[in-house]
Amino acid sequence: MVVPTYNERDRLAELTDALFTAADAAGLDLELIVVDDNSPDGTGQLADELAKTRRMQVVHRSGKLGLGTAVVAGFGVALADVVGVMDADFSHPPALVPKMMAVFRATDADVLVASRYIPGGSTPNWPLKRRLLSRVGCLLASGLSPIRDAASGFFLIRRDIAEGVVIKAGGFKICIELIVRGRPGRLVEIPYQFDDRELGESKMSLREAAGYLVQLKDLYVLRFRNRDRPRPVYYQQLTHRDVERIVQYGA
Numbered sequence: 001m002v003v004p005t006y007n008e009r010d011r012l013a014e015l016t017d018a019l020f021t022a023a024d025a026a027g028l029d030l031e032l033i034v035v036d037d038n039s040p041d042g043t044g045q046l047a048d049e050l051a052k053t054r055r056m057q058v059v060h061r062s063g064k065l066g067l068g069t070a071v072v073a074g075f076g077v078a079l080a081d082v083v084g085v086m087d088a089d090f091s092h093p094p095a096l097v098p099k100m101m102a103v104f105r106a107t108d109a110d111v112l113v114a115s116r117y118i119p120g121g122s123t124p125n126w127p128l129k130r131r132l133l134s135r136v137g138c139l140l141a142s143g144l145s146p147i148r149d150a151a152s153g154f155f156l157i158r159r160d161i162a163e164g165v166v167i168k169a170g171g172f173k174i175c176i177e178l179i180v181r182g183r184p185g186r187l188v189e190i191p192y193q194f195d196d197r198e199l200g201e202s203k204m205s206l207r208e209a210a211g212y213l214v215q216l217k218d219l220y221v222l223r224f225r226n227r228d229r230p231r232p233v234y235y236q237q238l239t240h241r242d243v244e245r246i247v248q249y250g251a
Contacts, residue, residue, distance in 0.1 A: 001031075004036075009043045113149060161182040
């Protein structure tokens, strides 16, 4: 799992413990990659200390170079054949990671997205304005992919697909970029509850929103240019019950 960080020292150790505890309980051989953008609060130094006793790698970058490029940098040093992304602030539940991997394997997915916007997914305690903006953002991307939560930052992808993609929108939503440019054939979406950060500041901004709109424009142009080279896409939407059945029985 790749975790991009900027000023996430307060909860990084807790997140690391939670991830490896969940992975160990499920028998999952987890590798954690922290990509730190020169956090002034010492996040990178703490990650180095944690990496002394965990299966971790730490990538130090010179400054805030963008979420998308941070994810690509993490994928570049990963050793596993499946790579993933999650936030450092517990908005993405660590306990779900082994379940995501179980579903990924059982469904033979190319990309698995943890979704706020399919039945069973939710964003409790979000103000109405933020809820509307997020929904509109996903609606604008609906012509690019069947994935309902196109702006999700919590997903798994086959490494060979991710490695073949040249990211253009380095600072913005990486999931939809990988799906459109990587052209995976099998997409799976499972629900989860997005728990807003308890510590630190949200990375949401007008600049982020504007960059997302530019990114979507570029991806729609790419889709139009490739309209004569369609690729069949299999899309599967699962419920919480489906996920638990797969975790328990493997199918």
